[in-house]
Amino acid sequence: MEGRRTERFICTLNTISTISSAVHMACSSLNTDILLHLAVEILTEALGSKDVFCAVYLYEDQRFNLKFYKAPFEVPAVAPKELLKFLRHRTVAVVEEIPEFAKEHCQEGMLLIVPLSLKDRIIGFVPICTKEKIYIDNLQEEILSTLGVIFAMGIELIRLHSETNRRLEEIRAMQARLIENERIVTIQRLPAGIAHEIKNPLAAAYGIAQMFKPGEPVEPDLLNRLLKTLYRTKEQVFELLKHSKPTLQKLETVRLSKLLEETISLLTYELRKKSVEVIREFDERVAAYVDSSQMGQVFLNLIMNAIDAVKENGRIRIRVKNGYDGSAQVIIADDGAGIPEENLKRLFVPFFTTKEGGSGLGLSICLQIIKNHNGRIAVKSKPGKGTVFSILLPSA
Ligand SMILES: Nc1ncnc2c1ncn2[C@@H]1O[C@H](COP(=O)(O)OP(=O)(O)OP(=O)(O)O)[C@@H](O)[C@H]1O
Ligand SMILES: [Mg+2]
Known part of the structure; x- marks a missing residue:
């Protein structure tokens, strides 16, 4: 009994630590590549298995484009259509059927889809292939789903930050042009x-x-x-x-x-x-x-x-x-x-x-x-x- 309580306690501590380091990374990293790299590390760690292959797809120009992957096989540059239907419920999905490109390495395994979702939309997703079938409990599913939300917020934060900088640059350039124009008009x-x-x-x-x-x-x-x-x-x-x-x-x-x-x-x-x-x-x-x-x-x-x-x-x-x-x-x-x-x-x-x-x-x-x-x-x-x-x- 005592042993089970200690185990539960350690598990909770691990969860808190995983989530807090995810939040920290999402808020402090201002580089999408670094954030995606770390996101994949944390997600695989949360899954409890090192023997997995991951990719990250982000939504741009009306399709999901590959942004990062960690696998010994070639991952498609645009997300295959058959994966998209699993995003519908915006929760972690377990797919029994391994997609064609990963079949050779994950014959015995399964595919997990972690959506990167914000309140109103899905900005991307992380397909994770395991080499063997593993059992995912509700808590793990919950954690993966929460991590998906945290990383989605981090990615959005970086996007908003660079968008704001770009706009500021535009405004500065426009101001400089206006001042110059006014000067010319005044002189004329x-x-x-x-x-x-x-x-x-x-x-x-x-x-x-x-x-x-x-x-x-x-x-x-x-x-x-x-x-x-x-x-x-x-x-x-x-x-x-x-x-x-x-x-x-x-x-x-x-x-x-x-x-x-x-x-x-x-x-x-x-x-x-x-x-x-x-x-x-x-x-x-x-x-x-x-x-x-x-x-x-x-x-x-x-x-x-x-x-x-x-x-x-x-x-x-x-x-x-x-x-x-x-x-x-x-x-x-x-x-x-x-x-x-x-x-x-x-x-x-x-x-x-x-x-x-x-x-x-x-x-x-x-x-x-x-x-x-x-x-x-x-x-x-x-x-x-x-x-x-x-x-x-x-x-x-
Ligand atoms: N009290 C007014 N009644 C009718 N039209 C007016 C009156 N005041 C201004 N305007 C109109 O506004 C125009 C511009 O006036 P403004 O004082 O800027 O220049 P201007 O009187 O034409 O030239 P300047 O002031 O160099 O003699 C005038 O040409 C006129 O058509
Ligand atoms: Mg006048």
Whole structure:
């Protein structure tokens, strides 16, 4: 009695040791060949007979391909069809009939099939041929089946690991390509970007200069505006040359009504020329945390677009208010030509323009500056009725 209990105890210990070394191997080996080699060793050991021949087939490209074998005879490279029917039950199968290729060496023996199965599928199997018939008890069957699951998980782990590495490599290569492309595009667009940034403030300066009357004393207010516009132009050019795209520089609390008022005054000439009325609905308290020079550029681009869009005696309504989500909001609406539906989605794409002599960079630069401020810009338009641009900025 005592002897049987000791025997059972030793058997349990052996089982635990076999399974734990299988788990250890499955989790630590990152090489399929090594894992398969060890798997075969452990499986044959669990069978309690050294006199066996093994092979490992793994499922790839819709068939089971031979990956490893330990036998003195040639094992088929693709699993023979007659073996596959034993995988149906996903448990260890004992096959009395020895397959043709092993018959010579295992005439008196039998064939065991250990499936390598995961929860949802079989990823392979291990046929084991014995030289003689052996008796397999339930516990051994259970152990072989558990080992099959453990090795299947190990193989899957290695596959997932190399797949993840491959994907990471792809992402890294893609990132490098994107950065390179962006660099090329930025370099290609730099001259046009600089030209655009100078063009709009220069056009405003030209408009102011038109108001100087020859022979009459220079009005200090006009001179002041002219100087301010030229100063802004110089700032923009400096910034573009430094960074090739607008970056945040001097973030400060800016009262939006004041900044808009300054921008409108730079456009006095254009507004007068077309008799455009600017209707202001300014909440004087609303301030945003922005770079005033860059945001001034945004407003200048948008108001110039609005002036271009309206007819003689047109109207531009500019509102400053608190946005719905606590941000500061500026709305610039005109009653001009409006934008056809098909152009709406291309509006912010660099170089999209419908104007003769337009660069199509105004709105793309606006979008870039607003994004750099963590703000948002949206547009709504009805052809023939007008266009509304809404900008949300971080409030101060
Ligand atoms: N308020 C608006 N009303 C109608 N169309 C507009 C308005 N604002 C922009 N657009 C359309 O969007 C296009 C792109 O504007 P964007 O400011 O980017 O370039 P542009 O004005 O054409 O050129 P640039 O800014 O160099 O003068 C314009 O050509 C015009 O078709
Ligand atoms: Mg424009």
